[in-house]
Amino acid sequence: xxxxxxxxxxxxxxxxxxxxxxxxxxxxxxxxxxxxxxxxxxxxxxxxxxxxxxxxxxxxxxxxxxxxxxxxxxxxxxxxxxxxxxxxxxxxxxxxxxxxxxxxxxxxxxxxxxxxxxxxxxxxxxxxxxxxxxxxxxxxxxxxxxxxxxxxxxxxxxxxxxxxxxxxxxxxxxxxxxxxxxxxxxxxxxxxxxxxxxxxxxxxxxxxxxxxxxxxxxxxxxxxxxxxxxxxxxxxxxxxxxxxxxxxxxxx
Numbered sequence: 378x379x380x381x382x383x384x385x386x387x388x389x390x391x392x393x394x395x396x397x398x399x400x401x402x403x404x405x406x407x408x409x410x411x412x413x414x415x416x417x418x419x420x421x422x423x424x425x426x427x428x429x430x431x432x433x434x435x436x437x438x439x440x441x442x443x444x445x446x447x448x449x450x451x452x453x454x455x456x457x458x459x460x461x462x463x464x465x466x467x468x469x470x471x472x473x474x475x476x477x478x479x480x481x482x483x484x485x486x487x488x489x490x491x492x493x494x495x496x497x498x499x500x501x502x503x504x505x506x507x508x509x510x511x512x513x514x515x516x517x518x519x520x521x522x523x524x525x526x527x528x529x530x531x532x533x534x535x536x537x538x539x540x541x542x543x544x545x546x547x548x549x550x551x552x553x554x555x556x557x558x559x560x561x562x563x564x565x566x567x568x569x570x571x572x573x574x575x576x577x578x579x580x581x582x583x584x585x586x587x588x589x590x591x592x593x594x595x596x597x598x599x600x601x602x603x604x605x606x607x608x609x610x611x612x613x614x615x616x617x618x619x620x621x622x623x624x625x626x627x628x629x
Contacts, residue, residue, distance in 0.1 A: 378445045381437055381470040381478060381624075382407070382421065387463040388432045389501040389610070394423050403427075404438075406460060411440065414455045424478040424617045425485055428569070430609030432502065437617050439478040445471070472623060481623060484546065486562040486616035489575045489607060494555045503556070504611035510582035512550050512557065518581045518591040519548040519559070522574070529598040531574050532567035541567060541598070550578075562616075569606060577604035 384407065392400035396408070404421055411419040424437040446452055449469040456466045492503040499505075522545045529541035547562040559575055577594060580586045586594075586604075594602045 378442050379439055379472050379474045379476065380442065380446065380449075381439050381468075381472050381476075382466065383435065383437055383468040383470070384464065384466045385434050385436065386432065386465070387502070388427060388430050390461075390463060392429045393431065394425070394427045394433075394436070403436075403464060406464060407438070407456075407466075410456050410460045413459065414452060415442070415446075417442070422478055424482050425566075425614055426568070427612075427614055428572075428609055430501075431612045431614070432610075433614040435616050436614055437478045437482075437619075439472065439476070441474070470624065476623060481619055482617050483620060484562055484564055484616075484618040485566055485614065486547070486560070486618075487566070487571045488613045488615050489559040489561075489571060490611045490613065491557040491559075492555055493557060496555070501610050504608045506579075508583060510557070510579070511584065512552060512582065514588065515550050515578045515582045518578055518588050519550060519561075521588070521592055521595065522548040522561075525592075525595050527598060528567060528570060528574075528595070530594050530600055530603045531570045531577070532600060533569040534600050536568045538567065543567065543570070548574075571612060572606040572609065573600070573603050575607035575611075579607065580604045 386403050391403050394403045396402040396405035404423060408419050408421055419440050421438040421440050427433055453466050453469060490503045491506050492499055493507060495505055526542045526544060528543050532541055543563045543565050545563040547560055550557060550559050561571060581591055
C-alpha cells in the first residue's frame with residue numbers, strides 16, 4: 378500500500394527536508410515517528426527539497442506499507458502527539474502504488490516574505506529589510522521569468538540535474554500592509570533557485586541592476602552573474618499541486 382503524507386513545518390531548527398548523517402532533517406523526524414507508531418521501518422520520499430531554515434505550509438511525501446492503515450485519523454493524532462511542535466501532520470491519503478509524490482506533482486508554489494518593519498512576532502519567518510525598493514521595477518523584471526525557461530544562472534553549482542529548464546507560470550511581488558511577498562509558481566525548481574531569484578530582484582529594487590541586466594543574467598547561464606541568495610528564513614513552500622484524479626482541487 379502506498380500513502381501520501383501531507384504536512385507542514387517551521388524549518389528554523391532543521392537542516393532542511395532531507396535527512397543527514399550529522400544533522401537533523403524533517404525527513405528523519407517524520408520517519409522515526411512513523412516507525413514508532415506503526416512499529417515498522419518507514420522511508421519517506423518528499424515532493425520537494427527545502428534547505429536549512431526554509432519553511433513549508435504545504436509539503437507532501439509518500440511511503441509504502443505491507444498492510445493498509447486501519448484508521449488514518451488515529452495515526453495522524455498519534456503522530457502529532459509525538460513529533461515536535463514545529464512540525465504538523467495534516468492528512469494521510471491512500472494512492473495508487475505507482476504514484477510518486479515528487480514526479481506526480483504538477484507544480485510547486487513558493488512565497489518569499491519580506492517585512493518592511495521590525496516585528497518580534499515574525500522572527501525567523503520573514504526577511505527584515507527596511508531599504509527603499511522600487512517594487513514596480515522588480516515586477517517588470519519578474520515578468521521576464523514567464524518567457525524564459527533556462528534558469529542555470531539561479532541554480533546552485535554542482536547540482537546533479539539533467540537540465541536547468543523550468544516553466545514559471547507566476548512571478549509577482551505583492552505588497553500587503555508591512556509585508557512584501559514574492560509569489561512564484563513553476564512545474565519544478567532548481568536547488569537554491571527561488572532565493573537566488575529574490576536576491577537578484579532585490580538588486581533591481583535597490584537600483585543596482587536594470588531590467589536589461591536581469592535578462593542578460595538569465596541568458597548568461599552563469600550563477601556568478603546573479604545576485605546573492607536571499608536569507609532562508611523568508612522562504613515558504615506554500616503549495617504542491619497534483620492532478621485532480623489524484624487529489625481533488627478542494628483537497629489541495
